[in-house]
Amino acid sequence: EAGVTQFPSHSVIEKGQTVTLRCDPISGHDNLYWYRRVMGKEIKFLLHFVKESKQDESGMPNNRFLAERTGGTYSTLKVQPAELEDSGVYFCASSPYEWAPLHFGNGTRLTVT
């Protein structure tokens, strides 16, 4: 089976610009998560979708971040406008049911200059 796919793998943008990250989960996985690791820190939870519904978005840092999951398939994470502190690696993960081990993508490395 194909794994979790994230695009782009790298993105370099200027402060104030907008960036959209995309995640394609494993087919049939209803649960989709976004996590991120900023420089020198642990991987932190951002939000959780069950199908197309946001189950938990308590980890989203502020309203500059917007996540969507169209039709319960792929998901996008938009950062608008980007700030320097948004730099880091954004991981997407999926699982077939809650409490199942997460399958992670290889992440998108975002650099805001």
Add this chain to the structure above:
Amino acid sequence: EDQVTQSPEALRLQEGESSSLNCSYTVSGLRGLFWYRQDPGKGPEFLFTLYSAGEEKEKERLKATLTKKESFLHITAPKPEDSATYLCAVPLHSNDYKLSFGAGTTVTVRA
């Protein structure tokens, strides 16, 4: 407040030199502890889930154990291909699915 603490931060081993990594946690009502392996430029790859104190799981040269306050990942006779960062994670709350990750232990195995 740190909920998941891993030690040591880095571990350099000679091929064949067994060692252990530690993951201590402060979450009450633990519903599971996860171990992941992460290679540079890749996402975390699932290794084990442990659910209750006393449980052990093995995969090749890796064995994970769990007590009420910590977990150990034992690497027996490691090979260079075991070089990676090992992460442990626990759910933030007993009724929650979102994971709190430790900072990881970076293991380097020299031939």
